[in-house]
Amino acid sequence: MFEREKHATAAEANLQYADIVSKHKNPNDDLEDIFADKVRKQISAGDAEKREMQSAIREHEKLVATLDNCExxxxxxxxxxxxxxxxxxxxxxxxxxxxxxxxxxxxxxxxxxxxxxxxxxxxxxxxxxxxxxxxxxxxxxxxxxxxxxxxxxxxxxxxxxxxxxxxxxxxxxxxxxxxxxxxxxxxxxxxxxxxxxxxxxxxxxxxxxxxxxxxxxxxxxxxxxxxxxxxxxxxxxxxxxxxxxxxxxxxxxxxxxxxxxxxxxxxxxxxxxxxxxxxxxxxx
Ligand SMILES: [Zn+2]
Missing domain, CATH: 3.30.428.10 (HIT-like)
Structure with missing residues (x-):
């Protein structure tokens, strides 16, 4: 009996907590999300740029090799x-x-x-x-x-x-x-x-x-x-x-x-x- 009450109380407490969090959502949370998103995008944009650059370099090297070996x-x-x-x-x-x-x-x-x-x-x-x-x-x-x-x-x-x-x-x-x-x-x-x-x-x-x-x-x-x-x-x-x-x-x-x-x-x-x-x- 005591155990069940304890459980119920814990569950209720969790629910209550979730409720509070959703009602009082810190407006900065959204900003933080946006910021994190932006950083993620910047990282992947940087990666893509780097990849593009490397692939351009590889292409160029291939072309030079092709021209050098061209009969x-x-x-x-x-x-x-x-x-x-x-x-x-x-x-x-x-x-x-x-x-x-x-x-x-x-x-x-x-x-x-x-x-x-x-x-x-x-x-x-x-x-x-x-x-x-x-x-x-x-x-x-x-x-x-x-x-x-x-x-x-x-x-x-x-x-x-x-x-x-x-x-x-x-x-x-x-x-x-x-x-x-x-x-x-x-x-x-x-x-x-x-x-x-x-x-x-x-x-x-x-x-x-x-x-x-x-x-x-x-x-x-x-x-x-x-x-x-x-x-x-x-x-x-x-x-x-x-x-x-x-x-x-x-x-x-x-x-x-x-x-x-x-x-x-x-x-x-x-x-x-x-x-x-x-x-x-x-x-x-
Ligand atoms: Zn040629």
Whole structure:
């Protein structure tokens, strides 16, 4: 009996206390809460800033490492200058270090590090087009058509863009768009949501593909071309265009799977440069 009373009294006392506290809530309590909140926010804002700063530093270090190791940046020690054919203001033309898919296989790229053609400034893009026109004329004089392709995939890894130019026998030029159209339409079929194939007869690549998206681009001389937004960057084949060309020209798959080093790069560059002289768009 005594025990129960004691309990009741304690419980009542607690209730009473709670009651008093709620009725006489110190107005400063709210202020204290607000203050504590503010401090907490400041700490987390400070942390976020610090984290952002550190991540910016890491990004910068990664970029510097990328540029130092880049084989295409004009200022990079890794660039093999003996493969250089023609130097423009923002674009240069060079030959691959390996045996190309065809004799005359050459590469257009930028002096400065840039990930892909959709992210070039207008001047660089115009110069790229001038190089393409000149190459198209040069190969046409040899009764060859030319196919340009760019695979702009995994852009977060900061690749350095390359537009490959492959001369093909004029007799096969007409068929090339059909090969590429079919291959692009059939690529990524199982998981693709977007329209597969964008025709570039009426519009330019840069109008067709939103900046920042990975894509594959192929152009037949200066006439027409196709582009396709890559949906699955990991599954998209790195040698997509090479395989189509290889199939069309009946090449040995090792030509692109295991490219062999060019035995006489200087001789090859010299004879290419000799042909290029008459068409050189950087000399006007
Ligand atoms: Zn680069």
């Amino acid at each position: 295409r940046c004009f200022d990079s020690a890794k660039l093999d200058k003996q493969l250089l054919v023609s130097l423009g203001d923002k674009i240069y033309l060079s030959l691959p270090w390996y045996m190309g898919l065809q004799s005359g296989h050459c590469i257009l790229t930028t002096l400065q590090h840039a990930p892909c053609c959709t992210q070039l400034d207008e001047d660089a893009w115009e110069e790229m087009s001038n190089f393409r026109k000149a190459l198209t004329r040069m190969f046409a004089a040899r009764r060859q058509d030319v196919i340009f392709y760019e695979i702009a995939n995994k852009l977060h890894r900061r690749p350095h863009l390359s537009v490959h130019c492959i001369p093909i026998p004029a007799s096969q030029g007409e068929m090339a768009p059909f090969y590429f159209k079919k291959a692009i339409e059939e690529s990524e079929q199982e998981w693709c949501i977007n329209k597969q194939l964008v025709s570039l007869r009426q519009k330019s690549l840069r109008a067709a593909i939103p900046k920042g998206l990975p894509y594959v681009w192929v152009h037949f001389g200066m006439d027409s071309g196709f582009a396709h937004v890559i949906e699955d960057e990991d599954r998209f084949p790195a040698n997509f265009a090479q395989e189509i060309l290889g199939g069309m020209l009946e090449l040995n798959p090792n030509a692109w799977r295991k490219p062999r080093k060019e035995a006489n790069p200087i001789g090859k560059v010299k004879s290419f440069a000799e042909n290029w002289k008459k068409f050189d768009c950087t000399q006007n």
